[in-house]
Structure formats: structure tokens, C-alpha cells
Amino acid sequence: MTAPRRILVVEDEPIINGAVTDRLVAEGYDVVRAWDGPGAVEAFGTHEPDLVVLDVMLPGFDGHEVCRRIQAVRPVPVLMLTARDDEADILVGLAVGADDYVTKPFRMRELVARVAALLRRVDRAVELAGQGLADLGDLRIDPGARRVWTGDDEVHLTPTEFDLLLCLAASPGVVLTREHLLAEVWGWSDASGTRTVDSHVKALRAKIGAERVRTVHGVGYALEPGTDR
Template structure:
């Protein structure tokens, strides 16, 4: 019997600092990733359209179109994972980067080994499944989720979510009435090996509320539980 060929994960590194790009690419190749590099936004978009990477490691401070703009463009045709690299430590930079559709961020300076570990963890991410339903469709008020088809409907209308947004929503919907801490959501979506700022969850919840039409001032679908985290509500 022939051994099935396992596809090698593809990682596109978008970084204008040539030395850093080579270093990151070398570490990724040692971990048996198929790696390509790009030095600016236009090249990154062109490569991504043609090559279809699984993960894009994307520097925020690119010449020309910055990483945030590149990420927004990527999200118009790809659901690849996106890890943003930023040299700016202000929280607003991180949040703006994630609002463009990024899945995670790493602040410079960073260890290339840490970045590789983050990419590996991302690609090994467990796909959340509703307890005891083996991926059966879920309905919460006007919200309907199909884990198998990875589709979301609100009042019968489809809603486009990134992979991470879908997984966060599914983690909550899989436990109706139960308040989940940020750490529990991270363990379910990013995996227990993930290390970083747990407020990453808050950013994705904010995106979900906006896309689902769940008013930030008085949400009814994704509820904040003070001192704990979030739980799914009855919707409307």
C-alpha cells in the first residue's frame, strides 16, 4: 500500500528587512515548511493569489501598502492564517492589525523559534466541535452554525467570517448558557500551547459582534460576563 503524501504547509513571509526575512524563512524551512518571501505588499498579494499559502507572516511596517492594508486585501480572497509582526508596542497598533482580519500578532524583537512554534501551534489548532454533536448544526436564536460546512447564517443570511472568528463563535455556541473564560476560549481555538496576550479574544469577539449585527452597546448574542469572559446569549 502506498503511503499517502502529506502536503507540506506553505508559509509566506512578508518582511522588508532582508536579513530578518532570511532568518525567519531559514527557521521555518528547518521545521519543514515550504517557504516563500516577499518584500512589499504588492509582491505579497501577487504571491498569495498564485501560491495559496496556509500561513502569512506579515510585517505591519511595509513600504508602500502597509501590512494592515495587505491583510485586508488578503481577506478578500483567502482564509489563510495571518500572523502580524509589529515593532510598535502600542495596543492600538495591535488591535488595528487584528481588525484587518489577522489571527495573531508577535511583537518585535522576537525569537524566530517562538514564531515557528506559534505557526506550528496555529496549524495544529483543534477545530472546535459542539460537545456530543459530532459537528451537527447549531441554532442559537437567529444564529445558525454549520460546523461541517463552516457556514454561519443570521436571520437566514450568510455571514462571512475568518477561520478564527468562526472558531471563536463555535466555541461559545457549543456551550450554551456557559460562561467561558478567555483562557478556555484560547485553549479551544488556538490550542493549550498558545502563549500571548489573552485580550486577543476580546478583539475577535468585537469583530464577531460587528459582523453578526450584535450591537456593541447592548449585545444580545455574545454577552460579556464580568470577571469571567463571554457566553452565548439567546440572540434575537
Template sequence: MQQPQQHEETPEGTPRVLVVDDDPTVAEVVAGYLDRAGYVVDRAGDGPAALTRAAAHWPDLVVLDLMLPGMDGLEVCRRLRGHGPVPVVMLTARGDEDDRILGLEVGADDYVTKPFSPRELVLRVESVLRRSRPAAPGHRLGAAGLTVDPAARRATKNGTELALTLREFDLLSFFLRHPGRAFGREDLMREVWGWDFGDLSTVTVHVRRLRGKVEDDPARPRLIQTVWGVGYRFDPTGAEAGS
């Protein structure tokens, strides 16, 4: 894959969405709904074509089918993320929970199960893009060697920049804003994802991924602690306890 170019100018800064699906009917329907919602839409029918399109015009978001011929959606997601940050909404078959979790593990920001409502997909796209925009200038957050700059969407641990996905960044920011408080997975889904419903395993996977990047020993987390029967709590004193 070539180095991605800068975002091509679109009318009034309209976000560009790349739709990757080998089913032309699904791709056409999805692209049609996104186009009517005001997005500039590119399409690709397989993994190599998706990487080529992304290199030519780097998208603001990718709608990516998990089950693609040859190079599957997981590999496409990995390769895209290797060339630059980009939000990904993955399309998965209903009932394939392991595949959905794999998608989240490689960095998908959201997923929609087939068959799906195109209107629901557009709402998910809008939600992910809204949260990916830089925040208004404000105070940096910091505790236990972790710092977050919401406006720059940059996070560091002991001065070293962390490679966080969109949702991992939002989750860490939320924890830093609410140290010492326990939150259930439903609370985190509502406050971080902006959803009142959904698969709670999404939260579980993202907490596990975030622990892998901020904990000294992810197998024995001290910062993001499990509160049995409740959910999770960010404890900035945990790092001191482990030192």
C-alpha cells in the same frame, strides 16, 4: 491583484507559507525555521510583491510584517482577504498595542511581537494551521438563527453565509457548543486559541468583531453578553428577548 490560483501541489500536501518582511535578515531567519519545520516557504519584501506571490501560488498561511514600506501590512491583509480566506500571523513591534489591535481588527488570526523567538513563531504558525484544517464530520451546531458546519467551516445567520475569519469561526463554534455558560477571557484563550498565556485583548477584539457579524445591534448585544467580572456568555434566548 490577479485572481489567486489554486494551491500548487507541494510534497505530500505540505502547507505553503508566505513570509512578508522588508528586513532580509528577519525574513531569512523566519523562512529558515519554517523550512526546517517542514513547510514550503515563499518570501516577499513588500506589499505588492506579496500580492503577486499570493496570486501566483495561494498560500496556506501568511506571516506578515505590519510595518512595510509603501503598502503596510494592514492594507496587504485587507487585500489578501478580499481575494480569499487565508490565515494571517502578523509581526508587530513590541509596545505598539494600538497597531496590534488594528491587525486583529482587519482579520489577523494571531500576532507575534518583535523581537521574537523564531521557535515561538513556528509554534504559532502550527497552531493556526492546525485549527484552520477542516474538522472531522460531525453534527452541525445551531441556535438563535445561527448555524455552524464545523467540517465545511461554514457559518450562516438566518440562512445568509457569514464572512468569518478563522478565529471568529472557532469562537462562534465554541459559544454554540456551550450555551448559557460564562467564560473568562483566559478560558476562551485556552479553549479557542489553545494558548495558556497571551494578550487578552486578542479575545476582546475578536468578541467585538464577532458581535458585529452575528448581533442585530452590535452596540446592544443580546447573544454574546458581557458578564461583568467574569467574561462572556452566549445566550441563545437573547434573540427572542430582542424580538
């Protein structure tokens, strides 16, 4: 019997911390908790979680700094909890290594679904190990090692950004709808998270070049093959 996945919940509000913890335990996860920035970093090192649910506003130092520090130790999926549905705030989280976010107040069912989708992506990454290099001109993708280069420069992507790029790269030049991307990358069956796609595309463009991802307004996105060096 395999051990349950371990999740670190970092939230300073006791009611929210307790509710999230209780629901994740009921779903079969092993949960450890922290209440502030320093405690989160310490708990991450001690318990080595498979995923982190991380509030942005924390005592000590905020969730963005927590995310930056833990990702420097070991890449791990991070689901941010934010009180503001503000694109700039969300992009900061994505830039420091967060993979997804939910805005307070949130439905517990939605949070559980996001956690499950992030963990499925980890499993998919293991399945991709051993695949060959995808060469799209000066944009190169190694699915097995989960590494990306533009020209001679390696680009550091979050797990979600990498999966989004890989999905787009599977059909270069083909426009993929937001709904298709939500289903393939996030594992969602409805279209309620199209802003999530838009935010991640914006973050991806900042790293690989805005011209590489073409927007078709009202439809979705297409990856443009890079030019040969």
C-alpha cells in the same frame, strides 16, 4: 509522504525576514518570501501558500491592504507582525482578515507555536465538514461550511473568529474562561495571551452584535442565545 505546508513570509527587514524563514524551514515548512506589499500579493497568487506571516509596515502598501487583497482571492490564515502593541492597530488587522498577531520584538518559539496553532485550526475545519447547522435563535452556524448568519444576513468571520464563536456556541450561556478559550481555540497551554482573546472577542462582537457575547469580568465570556425571529 505528504508535502510540507507552504508559508509566505512578508517582511521588509532582511534580518527579521531571514531569521523567520530559517526557523520555519528548520521546523519543516516550505517557505517563500516577499519584501513589499505588491510582491506579497503577487507571491500569494503564484505560490498559493497555506499560511501567511505578514508584517504591518511594508513598502508599496501596508500589511493591512495586503491582507484585504489576499483574503478577497482566497481565505487563508494570516499571522500579523506588528511593531505596536496597540489595540486599535490590532483591531484593524483583525477587521481585514488577520487571524492572530505577534508584537515585535517577539520570541521565535512563540511565532512558531502561533503558526502551528493556526494550521491545526485549518485541519480541524476539515474534520468539522458535514456537521449539522447550529441554531441559536436568530444566530445560525454551519460548522461544515464555516458560515454564520444573524437573521437573514450572512456574517463574514475570519477563521479565528469562527472558531471562537464555535467554541462559545458549544456551551451557550456558560461562561468560558480566557484560559479555556486560549487552549481550545489557539492551542496555548499557558495564560500569556489573554489580550489576544479580548481583542478577538471585541472583533467578533462588532460583527454579530455586542449583546450576544456577555463579559464576566475577571473570568471570561459566554455566548447568549439569540432570540427567535
